[in-house]
Amino acid sequence: MSKSAQPQQQSIDLTTLPLPQLQAVRQQLDEEITHLTSSYTQLKQAQAKFSACIEALGAVTPDHQDRAILVPLTNSLYVPGKLNNTERVIVDVGTGYYVDKKVEDAKAFYKRKVEFLQGNLDTLQQTIIAKQNNMRVLVEVLQYKMMLARKEAAEQQATQAGSATGTVSA
Amino acid sequence: MSLAALEAKIEKEVTAYNQLQKEYSKIVSGRQTLESQLKENELVQTEFELLDDEATIYKMIGPVLVKQEQAEAKTNVKKRLDFIRSEINRAEKQIKDLDVKLEKKKIELMSLQTEFQKRKEAASA
Numbered sequence: 001m002s003k004s005a006q007p008q009q010q011s012i013d014l015t016t017l018p019l020p021q022l023q024a025v026r027q028q029l030d031e032e033i034t035h036l037t038s039s040y041t042q043l044k045q046a047q048a049k050f051s052a053c054i055e056a057l058g059a060v061t062p063d064h065q066d067r068a069i070l071v072p073l074t075n076s077l078y079v080p081g082k083l084n085n086t087e088r089v090i091v092d093v094g095t096g097y098y099v100d101k102k103v104e105d106a107k108a109f110y111k112r113k114v115e116f117l118q119g120n121l122d123t124l125q126q127t128i129i130a131k132q133n134n135m136r137v138l139v140e141v142l143q144y145k146m147m148l149a150r151k152e153a154a155e156q157q158a159t160q161a162g163s164a165t166g167t168v169s170a
Numbered sequence: 171m172s173l174a175a176l177e178a179k180i181e182k183e184v185t186a187y188n189q190l191q192k193e194y195s196k197i198v199s200g201r202q203t204l205e206s207q208l209k210e211n212e213l214v215q216t217e218f219e220l221l222d223d224e225a226t227i228y229k230m231i232g233p234v235l236v237k238q239e240q241a242e243a244k245t246n247v248k249k250r251l252d253f254i255r256s257e258i259n260r261a262e263k264q265i266k267d268l269d270v271k272l273e274k275k276k277i278e279l280m281s282l283q284t285e286f287q288k289r290k291e292a293a294s295a
Contacts (some may be wrong), residue, residue, distance in 0.1 A: 090228065090235070093217045094210050095250075097243060098235055100226040109217070 014141045019149065023141050036128050040121065047117040054110045060086050060103050143148050173289055180282050194268045201261040208254045215247050248265045 014022065065086050070078040089106050101109065120128050218227075220242070227243045228235035 094214045095247070096230040097214055097247075098228040098230060099217070099221065100228070 013082050014138060015145075018146055019142075022138065022145065026135070026138055026142060028132060029138060033128065033131050033135065036124060036131065040124050040128065043117055044123065047114055047121070050110045050113045050117070054107055054114070057089065057103055057107050057110070062086050113140060173293060176282070176286050176289065178268075180279070180286060183275065183279050183282060187272070187279060190268065190272050194265070194272060197261055197264050197268065201258065201265065204254055204261060205257050208251070210260065211247055211251050211254060215251065218247065219246050230239070235285060 014025075017025070060083070064083055068081050069081050069083055071081040072078050086103070088100055088102055091101050091106050091109055093099050093109075221227075222241065223240070225240065227238050227240055229238045229243065230236075
């Protein structure tokens with residue numbers, strides 16, 4: 001979230017910049033946008049994981065006490081087991097710490113995480129939209145400038161051609 | 171100084187400059203890692219604040235979970251946060267120093283290059 005301080009400095013008049021510089025700015029903006037959107041997807045994935053945890057906790061209820069379950073040892077290897085405590089679960093809170101929590105508290109924990117990420121996602125989305133707006137304006141200016149340059153080149157060629165034919169006819 | 175010697179000097183300065191730049195990006199990425207560690211530890215700390223007094227905390231050591239006293243876990247995280255913050259300060263200082271060094275080197279290089287250009291023109295004239 002270190003990028004959030006930037007929008008303020010974006011107040012340079014784009015039309016005063018020469019073409020190569022505009023192209024450089026465009027490349028930089030492009031990189032920023034790809035970086036931010038990939039961060040966005042990563043955050044979304046993390047959020048989905050926490051939501052999945054909440055869902056999984058929904059299955060840990062007293063009426064599932066002593067039910068036979070399959071415990072995953074790896075993605076494809078399971079061993080049979082029995083749920084003998086449906087009251088408490090152990091939650092990974094980060095940096096190698098795990099906390100013994102009641103199921104309800106664990107759900108609240110994951111809900112907090114989801115909300116925290118949602119807040120980040122919202123600010124990130126605003127930044128992305130602002131950057132994309134900047135990009136659109138930039139591309140417009142760039143196209144305008146390029147058109148001007150082309151026109152100028154064409155005019156120059158025309159006057160050169162004109163003077164050339166002029167000498168021939170003279 | 172001869173033209174060849176000047177050229178050699180420029181080359182040396184350029185490698186020195188690139189070296190500095192490499193060091194700079196290394197420190198900057200280290201700074202980013204520290205930032206994410208700081209954030210993660212801060213989250214753990216706020217989580218610990220929300221616990222009731224009898225909640226049990228385990229610490230993952232290798233593949234096993236070892237029970238740890240709440241007070242001990244809390245001071246551990248606090249210590250880690252202090253350490254990370256001081257590391258961040260150190261990295262910031264290094265970044266600032268390197269910034270100054272890089273800027274100085276750049277100016278040096280530019281003046282060397284203009285001198286080289288001038289001499290070359292004078293020699294060919």
